[in-house]
Amino acid sequence: xxxxxxxxxxxxxxxxxxxxxxxxFIYPQYVTDLDHFDSKNTVVLTDDIRMYSPxxxxxxxxxxxINYNVDISIILLPKSKELARELIIIGLExxxxxxxxxxxxxxxxxxxxxxxxxxxxxxxxxxxxxxxxILAFRTDQALLPPTWHSRKVNKINSEFVTVPGVFSWDHxxxxxxxxxxxxxxxxxxCGADLGAGWGFLTKFLEKLESVDHIYAIxxxxxxxxxAIKNCETSKVKFVWEDVQKWKAPKPLDFIVMNPPxxxxxxxxxxxxxxxxxxxxxxxxxxGNLHMVSNRHLPYENILGRHFAGWKEIGGDxxxxxxxxxxxxxxxxxxx
Numbered sequence: 001x002x003x004x005x006x007x008x009x010x011x012x013x014x015x016x017x018x019x020x021x022x023x024x025f026i027y028p029q030y031v032t033d034l035d036h037f038d039s040k041n042t043v044v045l046t047d048d049i050r051m052y053s054p055x056x057x058x059x060x061x062x063x064x065x066i067n068y069n070v071d072i073s074i075i076l077l078p079k080s081k082e083l084a085r086e087l088i089i090i091g092l093e094x095x096x097x098x099x100x101x102x103x104x105x106x107x108x109x110x111x112x113x114x115x116x117x118x119x120x121x122x123x124x125x126x127x128x129x130x131x132x133x134i135l136a137f138r139t140d141q142a143l144l145p146p147t148w149h150s151r152k153v154n155k156i157n158s159e160f161v162t163v164p165g166v167f168s169w170d171h172x173x174x175x176x177x178x179x180x181x182x183x184x185x186x187x188x189x190c191g192a193d194l195g196a197g198w199g200f201l202t203k204f205l206e207k208l209e210s211v212d213h214i215y216a217i218x219x220x221x222x223x224x225x226x227a228i229k230n231c232e233t234s235k236v237k238f239v240w241e242d243v244q245k246w247k248a249p250k251p252l253d254f255i256v257m258n259p260p261x262x263x264x265x266x267x268x269x270x271x272x273x274x275x276x277x278x279x280x281x282x283x284x285x286x287g288n289l290h291m292v293s294n295r296h297l298p299y300e301n302i303l304g305r306h307f308a309g310w311k312e313i314g315g316d317x318x319x320x321x322x323x324x325x326x327x328x329x330x331x332x333x334x335x
Contacts, residue, residue, distance in 0.1 A: 001132070001214075002029075003032070003035070003036075005127060005129045005133070005134035008096055008134070009125060009127060009136060010084075012125060013115060017072070020041060021041065022042075022043070022069075022070040022072070023042045023071065023072045023073075024091070024094045025043070025044045025045065026073060026090065026091055027042060027045065027048075027076050027078060028046060028055070028076055029076055031054050031055060034055060039059035040059075042060055042126065043060070043061045043064070044060050044061065045063065045064070046062060046192075047220055047222045048220060048221075049219045053242070063271075064221045064222075066094060067170075069095065071099070072094070072095055072099045073090075073094050073099075073101070074100075074101045075088055075102045077103065077104030077113060079265060080164050080165045081112070081113070082164030082169075084109060084113055084149050086151065086164060088100070088102060088113075088117075088144070088148075089144065089149075089150040092139050092142055092144070094209055097140055098138070098139055099136060099138055099139065100136070100137055100139055101134065101135065101136045101215040102134070102135045103132065103133070103134045103135075105132040107138065107265065108132075117142075117144075119145065120143040121143050122137075123136065124137045151163070152164055154169060154170055156171060157172070157182075158227075160172075160198060160200065160203075160230050161226050161229045161230055162226050163225075165220075166198055166222055167198075167220075168198075173258065175177075175292045175294070176200050177200075177201050178292055178315065179256065179258055179290065179291070179292035179321055180204050180320045182313055183201075183204065184258065187205070188208075188211060188253065189212055189253030190211070190212055190213040190214075190215075190252050191211060191214055191215075191254040191255060192214065192216070192217060192248065192282065193215070193255075193256050194218050194259070194275055194279060195219075195243055195257055195260060195275065196217060196218045196227055196238075196258055197218060197226075198226035198230060199216060199228075199231050200230075202216045202230075202231055205256065206231055206233050211235065212235065213237070214236045215236075215237050215239055215248065216231070216239065217241055219240075224234040238285045243278050244274040244278055251282065251284040252283050252284065253283075253287055253288075254283075254287060254288050254290065255279045255282065255283060255287070255288075255290070256289075256291070257275055257279065258293070259272040259275035259291065259293065260275075261297060268287055272293065272299060273305060276302050276306060276324075279324075279327075280327035285327065285329070286325075287326070288323060289322075289323070289325075290321075290323050291324070292315075292322070294318065295318060295319060303324050307324040307325060308325060308326035309320075310322055310323065310327060
């Protein structure tokens with residue numbers, strides 16, 4: 001747990017976090033990660049609107065990018081090793097002449113990252129605590145492996161641009177591809193792709209002649225920047241927002257989605273349920289929801305509470321494709 005490891009680091013190296021030092025906090029996972037940092041001297045680098053919005057309201061300077069130097073970079077490692085390397089490179093660039101702190105749980109890959117870095121230089125501090133590690137070192141001592149690259153870009157099927165850290169960054173997600181195969185070609189009007197990611201389903205929708213407009217909603221700025229590159233028409237409006245809080249400008253004719261069911265590495269069924277509730281809230285009274293999910297996820301009850309009818313229209317041993325019709329009036333009221 002980051003807060004416990006940070007406390008131990010502060011006990012050993014109290015001068016590291018002296019008053020008035022400028023800190024760049026990179027990719028926090030919880031709002032409480034910032035509890036011990038002064039908002040006046042801390043900038044938060046995050047592409048997640050679910051971190052960006054509450055931390056901004058709390059007075060922190062939040063941005064998907066920063067263009068000035070700080071005294072300390074603090075990096076909370078994501079599970080994606082490629083993204084972790086990229087964030088460490090950014091941390092070193094922003095804290096030239098200062099310090100870098102890297103924190104991560106064992107399950108998120110901190111051990112392998114530690115081993116890669118120790119082949120090139122030694123840390124000032126390396127602590128193990130609470131099923132993870134926290135590292136600290138001066139940037140002028142650091143030498144990164146030559147195989148590490150910042151802003152790595154991938155291309156899927158010579159068609160889709162993606163970057164590390166976004167969902168399914170190195171392949172087309174099997175569930176999304178299955179859903180696409182069951183989407184009717186006569187979808188029409190105005191719709192949305194909830195949790196659009198890098199735009200696989202959005203691109204399919206924009207090519208349908210009878211579709212007039214699509215909202216591509218995602219909490220990840222990095223994912224949406226890929227989707228912008230992958231979609232080609234003015235039909236699409238890209239919205240950086242939490243799906244659970246998003247309100248369409250006017251009720252929609254249809255919604256498609258492959259809802260997530262993990263939060264900070266843990267299974268979170270409630271997250272998928274909130275996507276379903278958001279879909280019901282944003283549809284017209286005769287609107288339709290087209291969704292896919294893992295077969296074992298129990299979404300049937302929440303669908304029954306928010307739609308007049310639903311049915312499984314396809315799938316395989318691993319996934320199920322569901323069509324839900326006519327959201328109930330209670331769902332379409334303002335939350």
